[in-house]
Amino acid sequence: MRSTVFLVPPDPFGVYSNPIGHWLVVVIAMVMLVFVLLTATAYTVYYERRVLGFIQNRPGPNRVGPLGLLQLAADGLKIAFKESFAPVGVDPLLYVLAPGIIVVAAFLSWAVIPIGLSDSFTYWIANLNIGILFVFAVGSMSAYATLLGGWSSNNKYSLLGGLRAAAQLISYEMALGLSLVPIFMITGSLRLQDIASYSVQLGPYHGPLPLIVVAPVSFVIYFISAVAETNRTPFDLPEAEQELIGGYLTEYSGLKFLCFYLGEYINMITTSALAVLIFFAGWHPTFGFLPAILTFAVKVVLVLFIYIWLRATLPRLRYDMLMRLGWKFLLPLAIANVVVTAVIVVAVS
Amino acid sequence: MNEKTGEQNVLRDVAALGVGLRTTLREMFQPQVTLSYPEEKKPRSARYRGRHYLRRYDNGLERCIGCELCAANCPVGCILVIAAENSEEHRVSPGERYAKVYEINMLRCIFCGYCEEACPVQAIVLGPEYELSEVSRERSIYTKPMLLEPDPGPHPDQQEPIRVGG
Numbered sequence: 028m029r030s031t032v033f034l035v036p037p038d039p040f041g042v043y044s045n046p047i048g049h050w051l052v053v054v055i056a057m058v059m060l061v062f063v064l065l066t067a068t069a070y071t072v073y074y075e076r077r078v079l080g081f082i083q084n085r086p087g088p089n090r091v092g093p094l095g096l097l098q099l100a101a102d103g104l105k106i107a108f109k110e111s112f113a114p115v116g117v118d119p120l121l122y123v124l125a126p127g128i129i130v131v132a133a134f135l136s137w138a139v140i141p142i143g144l145s146d147s148f149t150y151w152i153a154n155l156n157i158g159i160l161f162v163f164a165v166g167s168m169s170a171y172a173t174l175l176g177g178w179s180s181n182n183k184y185s186l187l188g189g190l191r192a193a194a195q196l197i198s199y200e201m202a203l204g205l206s207l208v209p210i211f212m213i214t215g216s217l218r219l220q221d222i223a224s225y226s227v228q229l230g231p232y233h234g235p236l237p238l239i240v241v242a243p244v245s246f247v248i249y250f251i252s253a254v255a256e257t258n259r260t261p262f263d264l265p266e267a268e269q270e271l272i273g274g275y276l277t278e279y280s281g282l283k284f285l286c287f288y289l290g291e292y293i294n295m296i297t298t299s300a301l302a303v304l305i306f307f308a309g310w311h312p313t314f315g316f317l318p319a320i321l322t323f324a325v326k327v328v329l330v331l332f333i334y335i336w337l338r339a340t341l342p343r344l345r346y347d348m349l350m351r352l353g354w355k356f357l358l359p360l361a362i363a364n365v366v367v368t369a370v371i372v373v374a375v376s
Numbered sequence: 377m378n379e380k381t382g383e384q385n386v387l388r389d390v391a392a393l394g395v396g397l398r399t400t401l402r403e404m405f406q407p408q409v410t411l412s413y414p415e416e417k418k419p420r421s422a423r424y425r426g427r428h429y430l431r432r433y434d435n436g437l438e439r440c441i442g443c444e445l446c447a448a449n450c451p452v453g454c455i456l457v458i459a460a461e462n463s464e465e466h467r468v469s470p471g472e473r474y475a476k477v478y479e480i481n482m483l484r485c486i487f488c489g490y491c492e493e494a495c496p497v498q499a500i501v502l503g504p505e506y507e508l509s510e511v512s513r514e515r516s517i518y519t520k521p522m523l524l525e526p527d528p529g530p531h532p533d534q535q536e537p538i539r540v541g542g
Contacts, residue, residue, distance in 0.1 A: 082400050085410045340396045356386075 056152055060137055068292045069099035074328070075335045082339040109281035117278065118179035125176030126279065126286030132168035133293035136161075140300055141220045143310025143319040158219040162301060163204060166256065169290060170196040173258075173265060176287070177275035188274020191346065192258065192265035198353040199255040199262075205361035206248035209368035210238055210305055219301075223309030235311035244364045246306045248357055250333070253298035255353070257291060259334055261341035264349060299330035425487045425502040428480055430523045433470070438524065439499035440478065441471035446491035446500055454484035455491060471497075478520040482508050 073088065073096065080087025088095040113122060139158040155161050170193050177189020211217060214225045227236040239246045255262040266274035273279075276287055303309060303326040310319040317325065344352065411418060420426075431439050442459025460476035468474035491500050500523075510516045 078404070081404045081408075084403060084406055084408050086408055086412075089412075336397060336400060340400045341393070 053152060060152065061134065064134065064137060064293060064296070065289075067296055068289055069103065070096075071292050071296060071331060072102075072288075073099050074331065075338075078332065078335045079339055082336075103285070106285050107282055111281050111283070114181065114278050116181035118181070121175045121179035122278075123283070125172045125179060125275075126283040126290075128175070129169050129172035129290030130286045130293075132165050132172065133290040133297065135165045135168075136294075136297045139219060140297070140304070141223065141309070143223075143323055154218070154220065157217045159207065159217050159222070159301070159305075162219075162297070163200070166294065166297070167196065167200060169294060172287075172290065173275045176279065177265075180275070180278035182278050184271045184273070185275050185277045188265045188267075188271045188277070191271075192275060195255060195258070195262065195264060195349065195353075198350060199252045199357070202248055202353060202357040202361045203252035203256060205358070205365060206245045206252060207305065208361075208365045209242050209245050212365075212368055212372050213238065213241060219304050223304040224311065225308075235308040237306060237308040239306040242306070242364075242368065244360070245368075246302070248361050248364065249302065249306070251352075251357060253302065254334065254337060255349075257294045257298055257334075259291075259295065260338040261344050262349060263343060264346060267343060295331065295334060296327065299327045299334070302330050303327050420504050420506075424504050424506075425489045425492075427482070427503050427505040427508060428485075428491070428518070428523055429501050429503050429525050430475075430478060430520065431499055431501060431525050437467070438469045438474060439497045440475045441469050441497055441499070442473040442475040443496065445494040445496065449490045449494035451488060451490060452484045452486055454481040455479070475520065478523060480518045480523065482510075482516045482518055483513060 076098075077087040077089075077095070088098040091098040091101045113119070138152045139155050139161050141154070173192035173196075174189045177185040177187070177192070180186070210222060214222050216222060222238070224235055225238060258265050264274075265271075266276055271277070276284060279287060300323075303323065307326050307330075309326075310323040312319070312322055433439060440457075442457055444457045444459065447453075447455040447457050456477060456479040457475050458477035459473040462468055462472060462474055487502065489502055492498075492502055508516070
């Protein structure tokens with residue numbers, strides 16, 4: 028069960044035992060994943076715009092295609108055909124590299140995220156035993172993208188936005204990592220598949236347990252930090268329009284701008300998928316009747332809804348409030364959470 | 377705000393957050409205020425001032441007597457009237473004269489309705505239509521066949537406007 032790609036367990040053609048066939052399957056799986064993710068990203072944007080619209084008593088995009096479902100195709104085409112414009116005085120290498128880094132980092136996380144296609148088949152590209160550390164390590168790379176993008180743009184607003192992004196990412200990375208330590212202590216594994224499949228024997232019930240039941244504080248800390256990590260409202264200070272024009276995005280247009288946006292939305296889906304895997308038992312049946320892949324998708328959509336809901340509700344935090352929340356509230360709370368969980372785990376065992 | 381307020385009132389802040397989230401969630405299920413414009417249109421008042429019409433009498437004669445009071449009264453000068461004499465063989469309006477040329481530049485018109493007020497025979501009136509966009513400036517100069525009732529549709533055989541762009 029530790030093969031790299033595990034799409035179809037019976038192997039009548041000997042594809043998995045053949046190294047070349049194995050690589051072929053991996054490459055095909057990667058390409059498929061990229062397409063699925065790009066589509067998911069487009070529809071996350073659509074979903075967000077529709078939900079924001081409904082919350083503001085208006086329909087949102089509903090003109091292009093049925094229910095406006097092709098809106099993002101139109102937007103993508105439009106933005107792709109824009110002139111690739113670079114202002115005078117930018118660092119030519121870093122200016123182009125930054126959007127690349129953020130997209131690569133965003134896609135890379137999905138290498139270790141297991142997707143349950145059905146109850147017995149699980150799909151992933153790399154089944155790392157330190158999966159979640161890999162996601163965090165790769166996710167932190169987006170700090171480089173925002174910082175380099177801000178620095179290379181030769182614009183003071185971009186630079187300030189990049190600096191804020193870096194400070195914010197470092198501050199909340201701590202709470203994000205610490206919030207999941209209780210999970211590791213409970214499940215005894217860093218492998219995402221093991222965490223998602225964590226099962227308990229509780230009286231008559233035997234099966235996977237959504238870990239939010241045992242670690243609700245972890246989920247709250249994780250979610251707040253994840254919103255901050257993905258630079259979403261109310262933590263979108265790096266691109267605060269009112270004070271910084273667009274932050275590190277100011278000098279970007281066309282496809283490079285699209286890359287930053289893509290990265291932001293993929294990160295949003297990644298953190299939602301992680302939350303589902305860690306706290307809501309992943310693809311394991313919670314709603315009873317849905318197939319595994321749909322269970323997973325529905326859960327991710329629900330977590331994404333919280334993101335959008337927060338965006339529609341909360342105004343942006345002031346910079347000192349952001350730092351105070353991160354360092355003086357979330358971090359101590361996360362450490363206390365670790366200590367308390369450790370005591371309980373030892374006491375129970 | 378002193379330094380401790382943030383930590384001391386965590387519970388109050390969380391409660392406030394809950395109120396905000398409840399409000400936005402409730403608004404999500406409220407009826408939408410948007411009109412899907414080309415399909416749904418906002419009702420207009422009976423006195424709405426939109427596109428102009430030149431009216432006729434019931435016997436088919438034009439009301440306009442070519443007095444040019446509308447043009448004189450127009451604050452932006454968008455109306456051009458050139459009058460001609462009625463004769464026994466060629467009677468267009470009941471009076472002595474009629475408007476041989478009647479043009480309104482819809483790009484200039486501010487729809488103030490002063491022409492309507494100035495008209496001694498109620499020949500020019502402002503109707504309810506407001507969708508007057510065109511693809512060129514020339515097409516926005518409405519000529520007499522376009523203005524005259526019964527409305528012959530958006531573009532009857534275009535009589536070349538006398539003025540261009542003015």
